[in-house]
Amino acid sequence: MNQSGNGVAFIGSGSATPQVTLSNETLSQIVETSDEWIRTRTGIQRRRLVTPDRTMTDLAIAAAQSALDMANLAATELDLIILATSTADDLFGSASLIQAQIGASRAVAFDLTAACSGFVFGLVTASQFIRTGAYRNVLLIGADVLSRWVDWGDRSSCVLFGDGAGAVVMQATDESDRLLGFELRSDGSMNACLRLAYQGESRTLMDGVTITQGTYGPITMNGKEVYRFAVQRVPEVIEKALFRANMTSAQIDWLLLHQANQRILDAVAQRLNIDSAKVLSNLANYGNTSAASIPLALDEAVRSGKVKPGDAIAASGFGAGLTWGAAIFQWG
Structure with a gap:
C-alpha cells in the first residue's frame, strides 16, 4: 500500500492511568449491581478514575513522554502530534497544550475525534503524513476521561468505563513498511446507539434572537x-x-x-x-x-x-x- 517509498515504523509506546482504582465491589455500593453481574457480562473487575486535580491532558503527557523515552526520541524532533480523544479538556482541543507541555516546539498538533475507534483512525491518518513524505516523526496519543460523562446511576453503562491514555511513536523508514x-x-x-450528545436550553437574547446554551452528556x-x-x-x-x-x-x-x-x-x-x-x-x-x-x-x-x-x-x-x-x- 506504500506509494511514496516512505515506510512506517512503530518505534515506541507508552501509557498512563490514574492511581485511583474503583473495584466492582466498591461500585456496587454506588449503584445497584454486583461483582458477579459485571464480571460475567463484561469481564471487567476494576477501572481507574481521574481525580478532580488531574486531567486528560496530564494522562496524555505522561503516556507521550513514556513513548518518546522508549523511542529514544526528543520531543523537539517531533513533526506532528495527533491526539485521539472524545473528552478534551478544552472544547477547542487539547493537542496544542500537550505539544507545549512536552516541549515539541517544531510539531503541529491537532485533535481527532472518532470515539473508541479514534486510535485506529489516528494511526491511519498519521501514516498518510509519513507516506507522503510530509512528516518523519509522529506522536499518536489515545486518551479519554469518560468518568466525567458517565451517568453513575445507570448500571448498564457506568460499570463499563474507565480513564487512561496510551501513545505510540511512528517514524518514516527506508526499510519495509510496517503498516x-x-x-x-x-x-x-446508527448514531443513536451510543452517544454523548449536546444538551441545551433555549435562551432569548432579544426579540427574534434565540440561542441554546448547555453542556454535554451523560453517555x-x-x-x-x-x-x-x-x-x-x-x-x-x-x-x-x-x-x-x-x-x-x-x-x-x-x-x-x-x-x-x-x-x-x-x-x-x-x-x-x-x-x-x-x-x-x-x-x-x-x-x-x-x-x-x-x-x-x-x-x-x-x-x-x-x-x-x-x-x-x-x-x-x-x-x-x-x-x-x-x-x-x-x-x-
Whole structure:
C-alpha cells in the first residue's frame, strides 16, 4: 500500500492511568449491581478514575513522554502530534497544550475525534503524513476521561468505563513498511446507539434572537445493538484489512481489539479462528478507556515482552459514531 517509498515504523509506546482504582465491589455500593453481574457480562473487575486535580491532558503527557523515552526520541524532533480523544479538556482541543507541555516546539498538533475507534483512525491518518513524505516523526496519543460523562446511576453503562491514555511513536523508514493494511468504516444511521450528545436550553437574547446554551452528556447506549454491531462488523473489517495486507488470520501473532467487553473480544477471535492465547486483553483491570484502550494494552504487552519486534498485530477499534476500523501492522 506504500506509494511514496516512505515506510512506517512503530518505534515506541507508552501509557498512563490514574492511581485511583474503583473495584466492582466498591461500585456496587454506588449503584445497584454486583461483582458477579459485571464480571460475567463484561469481564471487567476494576477501572481507574481521574481525580478532580488531574486531567486528560496530564494522562496524555505522561503516556507521550513514556513513548518518546522508549523511542529514544526528543520531543523537539517531533513533526506532528495527533491526539485521539472524545473528552478534551478544552472544547477547542487539547493537542496544542500537550505539544507545549512536552516541549515539541517544531510539531503541529491537532485533535481527532472518532470515539473508541479514534486510535485506529489516528494511526491511519498519521501514516498518510509519513507516506507522503510530509512528516518523519509522529506522536499518536489515545486518551479519554469518560468518568466525567458517565451517568453513575445507570448500571448498564457506568460499570463499563474507565480513564487512561496510551501513545505510540511512528517514524518514516527506508526499510519495509510496517503498516501492512487497513480499512475504516462509518455508519451514522446508527448514531443513536451510543452517544454523548449536546444538551441545551433555549435562551432569548432579544426579540427574534434565540440561542441554546448547555453542556454535554451523560453517555447513553443501547448495549444490545452495540454488541450485535461489534461481533458482526469487526471481524469483517479485520478480514478486509488482512486482504489489503495480503495476509490471513493464521499469520497474525496478536489480535488487539478495543477493550470494550470480553465477550466481544472472544466472539471476534472465534469468528476469525484466532486462538484465545493470541488475544491481548487488559480489560479486567481498566475497563473501557475508549481511544486509550488499544495503545494502553499494546504498551503493556510490549513492556512485558509479550509483543516482540516483527510481530504482526491486527488492531481494531469500534464504537460511537458508529465508527469502526482495523489496521494490520508489525511492531518495531
